Amino acid sequence: VIRLFVSDDLKADAPIVPTRAQAHFLLGVMRLGVGDEVRLFNGRDGEWRARVVEASKRDCQLLAEARARRQTSGPDLDLLVALVKRARLETIVEKAAELGARRVRPLITERTNADRTNIARLAAIATEGAEQTGRMDVPEILEPQDLGGLLAAWSGERRLMFCDEGGEGAPVIQALGGAAGGAWAILIGPEGGFSAAERARIRAVPGALPVSLGPRILRADTAAIAAMALWQSVLGDWRPSEERGS
Numbered sequence: 001v002i003r004l005f006v007s008d009d010l011k012a013d014a015p016i017v018p019t020r021a022q023a024h025f026l027l028g029v030m031r032l033g034v035g036d037e038v039r040l041f042n043g044r045d046g047e048w049r050a051r052v053v054e055a056s057k058r059d060c061q062l063l064a065e066a067r068a069r070r071q072t073s074g075p076d077l078d079l080l081v082a083l084v085k086r087a088r089l090e091t092i093v094e095k096a097a098e099l100g101a102r103r104v105r106p107l108i109t110e111r112t113n114a115d116r117t118n119i120a121r122l123a124a125i126a127t128e129g130a131e132q133t134g135r136m137d138v139p140e141i142l143e144p145q146d147l148g149g150l151l152a153a154w155s156g157e158r159r160l161m162f163c164d165e166g167g168e169g170a171p172v173i174q175a176l177g178g179a180a181g182g183a184w185a186i187l188i189g190p191e192g193g194f195s196a197a198e199r200a201r202i203r204a205v206p207g208a209l210p211v212s213l214g215p216r217i218l219r220a221d222t223a224a225i226a227a228m229a230l231w232q233s234v235l236g237d238w239r240p241s242e243e244r245g246s
């Protein structure tokens, strides 16, 4: 069943007018018509069963019928990733949606070769990823921030899993095994890695946990995917539900 993220409140008999792009997808690409079912979610009201009730060449109207799944949220996991090349960053955002990151914060570091990115495009990728993966919210794409500013403001309430290709990090499963769940962030550096000064500053923040992702240097997208998968396995929602309360 097709899932669409909408901004409207969702309740019984609520009329929902999809965006022009969503209408094109429903009518033109998926060839839906009046009476066909879709699922809607907005990150607040759970997932609702809805039906196409009006369809013209380019627009349609949906009617929310009943809630099919209650609202849930994944772990409080941020992905902090240096601004890498556009295609790789788009892959990272799509995988962050699938792997359950709640927020993605692009970072400007000494060796990033950009200081801006197309946030709207990344948000659209995050939305499509969330629709496909069946999650009940969409990862928030935050404005790029300078690494120094981020570290200076780091409070320590949120643990920082620092993916350190410098080799001094502990093996990730061992490092996470002794940690508690809760609010975490994963930090991934740029193609050129972190400088020695950056590495020292990162290690100095309260709650920093330097980890190794093995003996080989991974590309930033590979590292982000591996790090999120490992974190979800040890501390996140890939654990059996009875363990997650811990």
Ligand code: SAM
Binding pocket: 162, 163, 164, 165, 166, 169, 187, 188, 189, 190, 191, 192, 193, 194, 211, 212, 213, 214, 215, 216, 217, 218, 219, 220, 223, 224
């Ligand atoms: N410094 C490397 C170089 O110049 O080729 C590349 C850095 S790597 C492409 C980008 C980021 O992925 C690193 O800053 C780190 O956060 C993460 N990373 C890659 N391989 C890693 C590993 N084996 N252990 C921990 N983190 C790794």
